[in-house]
Amino acid sequence: MHKWFWYSLNPEEKFQRYKHSLWLLILAIIVLFIKFDLMIALGYSLVLIIFSYLGYKHFQSEAMAYKERKSCQKTL
Numbered sequence: 001m002h003k004w005f006w007y008s009l010n011p012e013e014k015f016q017r018y019k020h021s022l023w024l025l026i027l028a029i030i031v032l033f034i035k036f037d038l039m040i041a042l043g044y045s046l047v048l049i050i051f052s053y054l055g056y057k058h059f060q061s062e063a064m065a066y067k068e069r070k071s072c073q074k075t076l
Contacts, residue, residue: 010066012067
């Protein structure tokens with residue numbers, strides 16, 4: 001069953017979908033370099049990369065904690 005809404009996903013599914021959405025980041029950076037001057041594009045792409053990395057780490061830590069909780073519940 002496909003879950004369409006972000007709030008209905010568990011943390012592991014959110015992490016998987018976030019990893020696949022990073023292709024959009026690559027596309028956005030390419031568009032920035034095509035549309036803007038070099039320095040402006042570098043600045044915006046740096047901001048995008050930093051926030052994407054922080055989001056990736058956040059979802060990764062949530063997924064790991066969820067996986068640990070799930071494995072602890074199975075052992076009980």
